[in-house]
């Protein structure tokens with residue numbers, strides 16, 4: 001009988017891995033909560049709302065088409081489960097939830113390729129209707145062909161900011177301002193390291209050119225961010241690095257501050273984690289070829305550390321070969337050496353990117369006490385500080401138990417990293433010592449139906 005190989009995530013990493021495994025004649029189950037393959041970067045609109053790849057993916061159109069099409073020739077070997085959430089991993093089995101109901105899927109080998117999502121830092125007004133993450137703003141455009149508002153302000157730290165701005169402008173949306181919270185000098189500092197991938201730098205400069213062409217004002221080093229409005233977004237205000245106050249009218253805001261890896265399934269699978277100082281987050285330990293500390297569990301792509309789509313594709317291929325090798329299937333070692341070499345070229349680029357978009361610590365200095373920090377539980381910053389003062393928690397799990405921050409529907413996916421930053425600031429200790437919120441099933445809210453509810 002064939003071993004049960006399961007891949008979670010149909011982004012560039014999961015799709016390339018699935019193709020490599022099926023390409024060796026090994027059956028594989030591919031599960032994704034999205035309706036179509038592609039993941040975040042190569043997200044496809046729903047059937048019937050398709051647009052030409054060039055309009056959707058710009059310079060990356062050929063790569064998107066290749067990822068979308070690469071599973072077709074292995075159809076008979078792939079059990080593809082779209083629109084299916086994996087909400088738990090327990091004792092060698094996955095818990096699945098789809099419109100068809102609940103199911104358990106056992107695995108002999110599990111590849112987790114669950115990607116990443118936006119890192120949120122709360123600021124006044126962030127919970128008003130009309131405020132989205134940059135990723136959500138992009139999803140609205142890619143999947144549905146709509147902008148988040150008629151006059152949009154985009155704010156954040158990270159390459160998604162100029163990318164989303166240029167995509168909105170190309171699509172004909174009005175962008176009132178692009179506000180980067182990191183200083184311009186940081187881009188200069190990271191430039192030479194990023195030049196290890198000149199094609200990617202050129203692509204980034206293209207986004208900036210698009211913004212300039214549309215005469216959209218760009219600001220760097222912003223602080224004291226605030227969305228103003230009583231019921232909905234009415235304007236956005238901030239202070240420039242020189243201390244000057246700004247305000248611009250708008251009816252929607254896209255804001256996020258880099259990406260964070262989606263690591264919950266790896267946590268539930270029992271993988272050990274380590275702190276990554278460059279990416280400022282806890283990641284599953286991935287040894288040679290994406291092998292984790294659990295013998296049957298592997299990680300690839302952004303869930304193993306933010307690397308971008310090209311890295312995700314290469315890692316998917318590499319890790320699939322680790323799985324095949326561990327199952328006793330012969331692999332082409334020479335080709336893998338080339339893949340490894342290509343991956344090494346990206347690590348210098350990644351370091352440059354993190355230098356260009358450093359973590360915006362200064363935003364945490366600006367937060368007022370009445371700021372809503374955990375919107376699921378309705379906890380304000382002042383309350384958290386009071387609880388921290390009374391209970392002196394040493395890590396975020398303890399802080400969660402005392403304050404309820406991170407205990408709600410999002411399970412800390414939205415507020416967790418900000419809560420850890422605030423705790424480390426409060427304790428005057430490193431962010432690493434604040435630890436990470438332990439993963440809890442279900443990893444995302446699910447509905448209970450029929451007999452499951454009894």
Ligand SMILES: Cc1cc2nc3c(=O)[nH]c(=O)nc-3n(C[C@H](O)[C@H](O)[C@H](O)COP(=O)(O)OP(=O)(O)OC[C@H]3O[C@@H](n4cnc5c(N)ncnc54)[C@H](O)[C@@H]3O)c2cc1C
Nearest residue numbers: 009011012013033039040041086115135301302308309312
């Ligand atoms: C919102 C967003 C937009 C982005 N846009 C761009 C862009 O335009 N250009 C760019 O260069 N980079 C972009 N990035 C970064 C880029 O997406 C990644 O570097 C790249 O897609 C990583 O590929 P991946 O295969 O690791 O993960 P992803 O492409 O993120 O794919 C992960 C897949 O896993 C699925 N998944 C996650 N958890 C579960 C679960 N529990 N159960 C079932 N399925 C699950 C998701 O539905 C997703 O399809 C974006 C990132 C985000 C978060």
